[in-house]
Amino acid sequence: xxxxxxxxxxxxxxxxxxxxxxxxxxxxxxxxxxxxxxxxxxxxxxxxxxxxxxxxxxxxxxxxxxxxxxxxxxxxxxxxxxxxxxxxxxxxxxxxxxxxxxxxxxxxxxxxxxxxxxxxxxxxxxxxxxxxxxxxxxxxxxxxxxxxxxxxxxxxxxxxxxxxxxxxxxxxxxxxxxxxxxxxxxxxxxxxxxxxxxxxxxxxxxxxxxxxxxxxxxxxxxxxxxxxxxxxxxxxxxxxxxxxxxxxxxxxxxxxxxxxxxxxxxxxxxxxxxxxxxxxxxxxxxxx
Amino acid sequence: xxxxxxxxxxxxxxxxxxxxxxxxxxxxxxxxxxxxxxxxxxxxxxxxxxxxxxxxxxxxxxxxxxxxxxxxxxxxxxxxxxxxxxxxxxxxxxxxxxxxxxxxxxxxxxxxxxxxxxxxxxxxxxxxxxxxxxxxxxxxxxxxxxxxxxxxxxxxxxxxxxxxxxxxxxxxxxxxxxxxxxxxxxxxxxxxxxxxxxxxxxxxxxxxxxxxxxxxxxxxxxxxxxxxxxxxxxxxxxxxxxxxxxxxxxxxxxxxxxxxxxxxxxxxxxxxxxxxxxxxxxxxxxxxxxxxxxxxxxxxxxxxxxxxxxxxxxxxxxxxxxxxxxxxxxxxxxxxxxxxxxxxxxxxxxxxxxxxxxxxxxxxxxxxxxxxx
Numbered sequence: 001x002x003x004x005x006x007x008x009x010x011x012x013x014x015x016x017x018x019x020x021x022x023x024x025x026x027x028x029x030x031x032x033x034x035x036x037x038x039x040x041x042x043x044x045x046x047x048x049x050x051x052x053x054x055x056x057x058x059x060x061x062x063x064x065x066x067x068x069x070x071x072x073x074x075x076x077x078x079x080x081x082x083x084x085x086x087x088x089x090x091x092x093x094x095x096x097x098x099x100x101x102x103x104x105x106x107x108x109x110x111x112x113x114x115x116x117x118x119x120x121x122x123x124x125x126x127x128x129x130x131x132x133x134x135x136x137x138x139x140x141x142x143x144x145x146x147x148x149x150x151x152x153x154x155x156x157x158x159x160x161x162x163x164x165x166x167x168x169x170x171x172x173x174x175x176x177x178x179x180x181x182x183x184x185x186x187x188x189x190x191x192x193x194x195x196x197x198x199x200x201x202x203x204x205x206x207x208x209x210x211x212x213x214x215x216x217x218x219x220x221x222x223x224x225x226x227x228x229x230x231x232x233x234x235x236x237x238x239x240x241x242x243x244x245x246x247x248x249x250x251x252x253x254x255x256x257x258x259x260x261x262x263x264x265x266x267x268x269x270x271x272x273x274x275x276x277x278x279x280x281x282x283x284x285x286x287x288x
Numbered sequence: 289x290x291x292x293x294x295x296x297x298x299x300x301x302x303x304x305x306x307x308x309x310x311x312x313x314x315x316x317x318x319x320x321x322x323x324x325x326x327x328x329x330x331x332x333x334x335x336x337x338x339x340x341x342x343x344x345x346x347x348x349x350x351x352x353x354x355x356x357x358x359x360x361x362x363x364x365x366x367x368x369x370x371x372x373x374x375x376x377x378x379x380x381x382x383x384x385x386x387x388x389x390x391x392x393x394x395x396x397x398x399x400x401x402x403x404x405x406x407x408x409x410x411x412x413x414x415x416x417x418x419x420x421x422x423x424x425x426x427x428x429x430x431x432x433x434x435x436x437x438x439x440x441x442x443x444x445x446x447x448x449x450x451x452x453x454x455x456x457x458x459x460x461x462x463x464x465x466x467x468x469x470x471x472x473x474x475x476x477x478x479x480x481x482x483x484x485x486x487x488x489x490x491x492x493x494x495x496x497x498x499x500x501x502x503x504x505x506x507x508x509x510x511x512x513x514x515x516x517x518x519x520x521x522x523x524x525x526x527x528x529x530x531x532x533x534x535x536x537x538x539x540x541x542x543x544x545x546x547x548x549x550x551x552x553x554x555x556x557x558x559x560x561x562x563x564x565x566x567x568x569x570x571x572x573x574x575x576x577x578x579x580x581x582x583x584x585x586x587x588x589x590x591x592x593x594x595x596x597x598x599x600x601x602x603x604x605x606x607x608x609x610x611x612x613x614x615x616x617x618x619x620x621x622x623x624x625x626x627x628x629x630x631x632x633x634x635x636x637x638x639x640x641x642x643x644x645x646x647x648x649x650x651x652x653x654x655x656x657x658x659x660x661x
Contacts, residue, residue: 154540234543245539
């Protein structure tokens with residue numbers, strides 16, 4: 001089953017003629033993703049890696065039945081691109097672009113809510129259901145099909161953990177990158193709910209970090225979950241008031257500390273790993 | 289990017305929000321002159337980007353222009369909450385009947401602007417009991433209408449002319465929030481002085497990612513000299529107070545690297561996120577900066593996805609050949625083009641680790657030996 005995407009998902013790549021867009025189109029096709037069309041205004045008629053390019057998302061939907069979109073458009077134009085996808089009827093939009101203005105993100109999310117669509121990101125590595133499809137920029141080789149769901153705020157750290165799970169013999173059902181920004185489309189709770197419903201998922205790994213209150217909110221939901229949750233959080237030793245790369249990763253006015261998140265998650269029954277490579281061992285325990 | 293109080297108030301004034309009479313001054317003489325113009329008594333406020341200035345002695349009062357000169361001389365050049373005072377704001381001293389709080393922030397859970405208001409102002413809003421705070425999300429696609437602002441005034445128990453002024457100020461504040469791409473705009477305290485409302489202090493924090501829409505705005509940077517140098521290369525950098533220089537690729541894994549070093553008893557000197565897909569040249573430049581800070585050890589922790597391990601290896605080798613790396617270097621290198629990267633390093637006598645924990649332990653050990661040298 002997998003969540004969010006599967007082998008039938010029909011993907012349009014917005015910004016396909018750009019450096020990142022064309023490279024990752026190739027990577028996605030190699031993985032088996034059904035990339036049906038690309039969009040680059042003014043470049044209709046071209047092809048990128050065998051994929052036809054159109055000026056508008058509407059054309060990609062009409063001609064190829066695209067249902068999901070991945071955005072590689074520069075930040076100043078990202079809002080326009082996402083709104084276009086939503087108005088064309090796309091129901092899943094993955095926004096890879098980083099540095100999308102906060103106000104643009106809020107407007108995008110309001111529009112998506114109205115359209116009943118799902119946004120992943122901005123500033124995400126995307127979503128992958130190993131062996132089926134991926135819409136994102138994650139390295140292909142570290143994943144393997146299996147029964148552990150992963151939801152993460154950060155990319156490379158989740159690669160690290162996915163790779164160590166794979167190495168320990170645990171495949172993944174779906175891996176979702178929420179994005180490192182403050183305002184992102186999917187919350188931990190949204191994804192946890194999907195994993196709870198998903199027949200192919202037996203345990204969930206939550207990869208969080210300092211800043212905001214998303215992990216504390218997730219803990220509230222985890223209390224009622226039937227599936228075990230293992231968490232790892234980055235930023236234990238980050239000083240308050242300093243933004244650690246991600247827009248969301250900052251301890252402000254005493255909120256969003258490592259300690260409060262760990263306490264909330266442990267109180268909810270989640271197992272929290274102190275070091276990234278301990279996640280696999282905790283998953284093993286949880287599934288025993 | 290944070291605006292200084294005086295800059296926030298200039299914006300407020302332009303947008304029709306009442307502020308105390310006054311002006312910024314960069315010298316004691318100028319402070320005396322402003323005090324003479326507006327008439328004493330005056331408040332003299334250090335312009336620093338930290339909260340809690342009052343408690344730290346950064347806000348003082350003066351009854352005459354001469355006294356204003358003295359007070360300003362005492363503040364200018366001093367440090368308040370870790371920031372050097374380069375300017376003071378000299379303002380009329382307000383008669384304060386009551387203090388309110390009014391702010392607009394971003395509610396990340398609701399993904400919308402959030403109006404926060406309270407009849408307890410002048411203190412950190414986090415210290416006000418939740419029951420005394422009015423919080424209402426704004427539908428960003430609709431905007432903030434006057435009726436919405438009147439509703440908040442009512443909930444605060446404000447009446448008559450004060451309620452009307454409050455609603456007007458909130459409506460204008462929301463326009464500022466939107467027009468400036470603010471993360472936070474705040475009036476604290478919003479002072480009731482007789483029959484008038486006045487913004488006695490102001491904050492305006494602007495989203496750095498929206499700078500391209502606001503190229504006319506002045507640049508205010510909190511970054512240290514070193515942070516500025518690395519950020520100019522296009523990488524994310526924060527100075528910390530340990531002795532092991534860190535470079536990793538991705539914010540999450542860089543934070544995790546710092547944590548892992550700490551678990552083994554080491555302390556990171558910095559957070560350097562080389563990002564996804566950084567090219568050889570910026571990585572080499574960043575490495576060179578790390579070397580120049582003279583750490584006890586350097587720990588490079590790369591999990592290559594978009595970032596290619598051979599690029600990382602080439603960056604390291606470039607620095608080694610061009611300027612030398614006179615401190616112990618530990619490299620953990622896995623992922624895309626791992627074999628190529630490891631081979632390049634080996635050719636130049638650098639061993640690469642596969643395991644993050646093992647590498648971190650080694651870095652801590654070498655840093656400790658360096659300390660004993």
